Amino acid sequence: MIDLRVISVLLSHWRKHPFQLAMLLTGLFLASGLWTGVEAINTEARASYALAEAALAPPRFASIVSARTRTIPVETYTRLQTSGWRTSPIFEKRVRLRDRYIRVIGVDVLTYPAQDVFQDVTSQESVQGFLTRLIGKTGTLFADAPTAAFLTRNGVAGEILTSNSLPPKTVLGDFSALARLLPGSEADISGSGFSRLIVLENQPRDQVPLREFADVILAEPEDQAGTAELTDSFHLNLTAFGFLSFLVGLFVVYGIIALSFEQRRIVFRTLRLLGVSRRQLIASLSIELLVLATIGGILGVIGGYFLAALLLPDVAATLESLYRANVSGSLTFRWQWLVSGIAITLLGTALASASGFVETARSSILEEGGAYASRTRLFRLSRLQAILALALLATFAVLVVFGQGLVAGFAALACLLIGFALALPSLLNWIIAGVSTFARGPLAEWFLADARFVLPGLSVALMALLMAASANIGVSTMVGSFRTTFIDWLDKRLAAEVYLSTRSTDEAIAINEWLKPRVDAVLPIMNERVRLSGEPGDMYGVADHATYRRDWPLKASTEDAWDRVFAGDGVLINEQLSLRYDLAVGDTLSIEGNHALEIVGIYPDYGNPAVEAMIGIDLFDSWYPDTPRRRFVVRVDPGRSDEIIRGLQEAFGLPDANIANQTEVKQLSQRIFERTFVVTAALNVLTLGVAVFALLTSLVILATYRLPQLAPLWAMGMTRVQMAWFELLRALVLALLTGLIAIPVGLLLGWVLLAVINVEAFGWRLPFQTDPRDWVLLIAYSVLAALLAAAYPTLRLAQVSPSTLLKQASDAH
Amino acid sequence: MRTSWNRIIVVATAIIAILGAVQALGQGFSGLGGDAEGFSVPEPGKPFVFPRDHAAHNDYRIEWWYLTANLSDADGNRYGLQWTLFRSALTPEAGTRFSPGQMWFAHAAVTTASKHFTSETIARGGLGTAGVTAEPFKAWINGWEMLGQAKPSDDALSRLRLKASGGEFSYDMELVSDGPLVFHGDGGYSVKSETGQASYYYSQPFYKVRGTINLPDGPVEVSGNAWLDREWSSQPLSADQTGWDWISLHLDTGDKLMGFQLRNADGSVYTSASWIGADSVTEPIPDPHLKMEPLSRTAVAGRQVPTRWRVTLPRRNLDVTIDAVNPKAWMDLSIAYWEGPVAVSGTHSGIGYLEMTGYPVSAAN
Incomplete structure (x- = not known):
């Protein structure tokens, strides 16, 4: 039975030490808050993907897609249908409306298999009523609530119904109803064709085999990589970040719980002597921690919600740009992450308090709970910790050398960080011991010996600081490498001044004629959907021009790469293709249609999830004679690009969406880039904040221990202010050492991110570039963090009353 | 590790999004209103013009090409076969490619004594996946087709090729008629209720059929009689009519009978029939001379459906019992109904x- 009086006695500890209680709750809050925030983002995103998949094609449906281009002509669809194939055509297009992209999905409402989208209409109307309401230029459109409101606000007339089964930023309607969104959609679908044909259930037994249709292939549901699969790496990364933050927060919790157990040893013994059984005591302590963890967990979930709500719009923007995944920018409260947040807090608290429980369960009534016992325990613990650290670092090495896949990469990162964190106390101990041998004078020797003495009490906080600091260096290294490489790549890759996409071949010819006398060059961009090394990808055909020869960035190439490309005797491949199939310059690339070409160069292709290759336009034309020339890059004096764009708009009425101005694109990129770094900085501060908090906790707790040891120094004539300075200096030295250790750990981390994680997740490898100024800054941050954390306890020490010191000095003996 | 490092890639993809942009936006199109009014209504005395009237009448709300066949194989096993194409107009005006005026759907079935195979398919107008043309005659929807093969001098429907395929069955039939088209009611103007709802309705009941049915157990060579109904209207039933019972009978005497009763909500019926003599002279039989009386019912799809009837037509001394070859011939499709071959016995014998x-559902009616 649980005796409420026992719990009340135990709880009195927190009444007496409200600061500890606040620390404990804050630690729990931070741990569960960051975890929940990340989980909430992941859950929201995954919910959006699931909706998108259900709306676009329920997973069990295969699709017929074009074998070579991205669309299927309407005539091919008709031929398939009349040959016995029962399919439902889908037309998909991203449309820019004001400041955002909307995915427009045109369907045949009659055959579209995911009919739940239309539920609101089907529940009210007869079949005939349903059809007349959905088909025609006033036909109902469907969108999620924010998109419906956005469309109405922006002048899209007519009925737009809200559907819960549609993903965010998506509008769906019958082909005939799209004209309200896309003027000329009818000509558009006629011209370009359908994006794909969903193969319906119940196909007839007699149908013309698909292989008799030259240009289409069947994509089984498992071939159609869903958004969820594509974005897995992104979410794994988020989860890893959440877990790291959780760990850092848990270090705080661990410190406080250990302290509260330590300080209550006498209380525990007294309770036992009063007849409280061991089991009762453990049960009561469990209840106490359960209650505290639940409170902290709930607070954390609330905090996590706000964190997620704050970050989600940015994350949504990232996912949209990266994977074209439409994720809602607003957060819906979901029970799953409330439950997962509290569950992981309870689990974490159980882990953090495990050693305290074991100790309490083992201790006998007669044993005196003294400093000696606890120090022996600490010694045992630190040895165990060092062994564990070595094991983790060894695992890290094994994973880096032999590991494969993203999960192995993240596991390596975890081993590296936790391994070094656990090794930190031993490392610091050795360093201080090493320095001690050179120490001269009693004060210096005492200072160093004392630093080693307090190390166990601060180790948890210093470990948190090390993790935060090395993560910081690792990420800065990666971000820095990315920034340098990327901006350089952007400049070269976006060499042309204007990018055009025309609406028909006729228009393309007319625009070409119009442009020729006005600009330096008009170069076609052509592509065909083909299998490269067996994987569906894109083959590009490019014209011989300085835009490529001089500017196009290559990672590796033969001397005469461009000559051979334009002679039709070599192919350039993107880095993703090279890494995925282990292809190097000099190897042969097999191309669908029984073609093979020697690889003469590899180009970086950041931001592209697919494989890609590039050949000269003459060879391209001979292989794919039917590919229309509808997209162009225009070379012109940069000062005249605005004039050319205006001219094109006036002469051909070309919509904004079909023209991209290089300067605008670059500016946009820069803006997004800078916005990214704002978030990076915010998150850096957050993690470092947690570490500072851990340090502050430890120092405050330490201060309460320290008085008995400091009192004799005071008695020997040292002033309180001097003592305070020493305390401060020690904290700073320890932080400085931790910061120094964080540099190699962080660089190693950055290397893993660049050479393992990036390659696995995105298929490209960035050159390792690091800036020592970042390290100096980080050490400064660490020292500043220590200064902040140490300020309060130091100030208190400087003001402690002589009578307290006297009392402590006498107690010590 | 930071959540944000992925965000950097935003830049790359933002560019790709813009460059690979959004394809062409075309010009406006002349869509059509969903106005349901303005359909034509059948009028008595209007002459038919062939082959034009074999094709679709898009200004009428609904229309069908309805073929049923009674077949048997070399072993004497009986089969029923159905091929039906329905047209349903969304608007009386012409549609465009993506804003169609017409919807098409079709049912096909093969019935044996113990099995009933069904299939349906659906198509919107405008995309060329379904339609009916007069010259040459062709009715098609998603690979099912009724193809005119007549000589130019003959009626376009006098010789047909018929194909359909479902998940478990398919068939391919040749049909040749040895009689003229038959017009019901007042020269093809068929009244459907006391309040005057009517349709245009003619038939070709004189087909001899030969062909192959493919079933899960293998192909079967069959032959027999077939009956094609052509009907179009804008208002086939009045509001209080709850359903109908329709028969087409090939009597051994060479005479044929088409009859139906439209059931009213109050239990009364409205009947109409055509007696088609072996000499193909057709006598319209107005309400209330034909009597159709259920004798026994079969529980199918949760309903009690009469599958044995007494049919009497005193003025022709006809008093027969019709029995379903397969009482479970339920067409379990988006529009569900019962349709199957029957055997005729009594004063006359035959098939139909x-x-x-x-x-x-679950009404004893």
Whole structure:
């Protein structure tokens, strides 16, 4: 039975030490808050993907897609249908409306298999009523609530119904109803064709085999990589970040719980002597921690919600740009992450308090709970910790050398960080011991010996600081490498001044004629959907021009790469293709249609999830004679690009969406880039904040221990202010050492991110570039963090009353 | 590790999004209103013009090409076969490629004594996946087709090739008629209720059929008689009519009978029939001379459906019992009804087809 009086006695500890209680709750809050925030983002995103998949094609449906281009002509669809194939055509297009992209999905409402989208209409109307309401230029459109409101606000007339089964930023309607969104959609679908044909259930037994249709292939549901699969790496990364933050927060919790157990040893013994059984005591302590963890967990979930709500719009923007995944920018409260947040807090608290429980369960009534016992325990613990650290670092090495896949990469990162964190106390101990041998004078020797003495009490906080600091260096290294490489790549890759996409071949010819006398060059961009090394990808055909020869960035190439490309005797491949199939310059690339070409160069292709290759336009034309020339890059004096764009708009009425101005694109990129770094900085501060908090906790707790040891120094004539300075200096030295250790750990981390994680997740490898100024800054941050954390306890020490010191000095003996 | 490092890649993809942009936006199109009014209504005395009237009448709300066949194989096993194409107009005006005026759907079935195979398919107008043309005659929807193969001098429907395929069955038939088209009611103007709802309705009941049915057990060579109904209207039933029972009978005397009763909500019926003599002279038989009386019912799809009837027509001394070859011939499709071959016995014997609609779930009626 649980005796409420026992719990009340135990709880009195927190009444007496409200600061500890606040620390404990804050630690729990931070741990569960960051975890929940990340989980909430992941859950929201995954919910959006699931909706998108259900709306676009329920997973069990295969699709017929074009074998070579991205669309299927309407005539091919008709031929398939009349040959016995029962399919439902889908037309998909991203449309820019004001400041955002909307995915427009045109369907045949009659055959579209995911009919739940239309539920609101089907529940009210007869079949005939349903059809007349959905088909025609006033036909109902469907969108999620924010998109419906956005469309109405922006002048899209007519009925737009809200559907819960549609993903965010998506509008769906019958082909005939799209004209309200896309003027000329009818000509558009006629011209370009359908994006794909969903193969319906119940196909007839007699149908013309698909292989008799030259240009289409069947994509089984498992071939159609869903958004969820594509974005897995992104979410794994988020989860890893959440877990790291959780760990850092848990270090705080661990410190406080250990302290509260330590300080209550006498209380525990007294309770036992009063007849409280061991089991009762453990049960009561469990209840106490359960209650505290639940409170902290709930607070954390609330905090996590706000964190997620704050970050989600940015994350949504990232996912949209990266994977074209439409994720809602607003957060819906979901029970799953409330439950997962509290569950992981309870689990974490159980882990953090495990050693305290074991100790309490083992201790006998007669044993005196003294400093000696606890120090022996600490010694045992630190040895165990060092062994564990070595094991983790060894695992890290094994994973880096032999590991494969993203999960192995993240596991390596975890081993590296936790391994070094656990090794930190031993490392610091050795360093201080090493320095001690050179120490001269009693004060210096005492200072160093004392630093080693307090190390166990601060180790948890210093470990948190090390993790935060090395993560910081690792990420800065990666971000820095990315920034340098990327901006350089952007400049070269976006060499042309204007990018055009025309609406028909006729228009393309007319625009070409119009442009020729006005600009330096008009170069076609052509592509065909083909299998490269067996994987569906894109083959590009490019014209011989300085835009490529001089500017196009290559990672590796033969001397005469461009000559051979334009002679039709070599192919350039993107880095993703090279890494995925282990292809190097000099190897042969097999191309669908029984073609093979020697690889003469590899180009970086950041931001592209697919494989890609590039050949000269003459060879391209001979292989794919039917590919229309509808997209162009225009070379012109940069000062005249605005004039050319205006001219094109006036002469051909070309919509904004079909023209991209290089300067605008670059500016946009820069803006997004800078916005990214704002978030990076915010998150850096957050993690470092947690570490500072851990340090502050430890120092405050330490201060309460320290008085008995400091009192004799005071008695020997040292002033309180001097003592305070020493305390401060020690904290700073320890932080400085931790910061120094964080540099190699962080660089190693950055290397893993660049050479393992990036390659696995995105298929490209960035050159390792690091800036020592970042390290100096980080050490400064660490020292500043220590200064902040140490300020309060130091100030208190400087003001402690002589009578307290006297009392402590006498107690010590 | 930071959540944000992925965000950097935003830049790359933002560019790709813009460059690979959004394809062409075309010009406006002349869509059509969903106005349901303005359909034509059948009028008595209007002459038919062939082959034009074999094709679709898009200004009428609904229309069908309805073929049923009674077949048997070399072993004497009986089969029923159905091929039906329905047109349903969304608007009386012409549609465009993506804003169609017409919807098409079709049902096909093969019935044996113990099995009933069905399939349906659906298509919107405008995309070329379904339609009916007069010259050459062709009715098609998603690979099912009724193809005119007549000589130019003959009626376009006098010789047909018929194909359909479902998940478990398919068939391929040749049909040749040895009689003229037959017009019901007042020269093809068929009244459907006391309040005057009517349709245009003619038939070709004189087909001899030969062909192959493919079933899960293998192909079967079959031959027999077939009956094609052509009907279009804008208002086939009045509001209080709950369903109908329709028969087409090939009597051994060479005479044929088409009859139906439209059931009213109050239990009364409205009947109409055509007696088609072996000499192909057709006598319209107005309400209330034909009597159709259910003798026994079969529980199918949660309903009680009469599958044995007494049919009497005193003025022709006809008093027969019709029995379903397969009482479970339920067309379990988006629009569900009962349709299957029957055997005729009594004062006359023969074969035929029975169609019943509007039997509600779990009602004894």
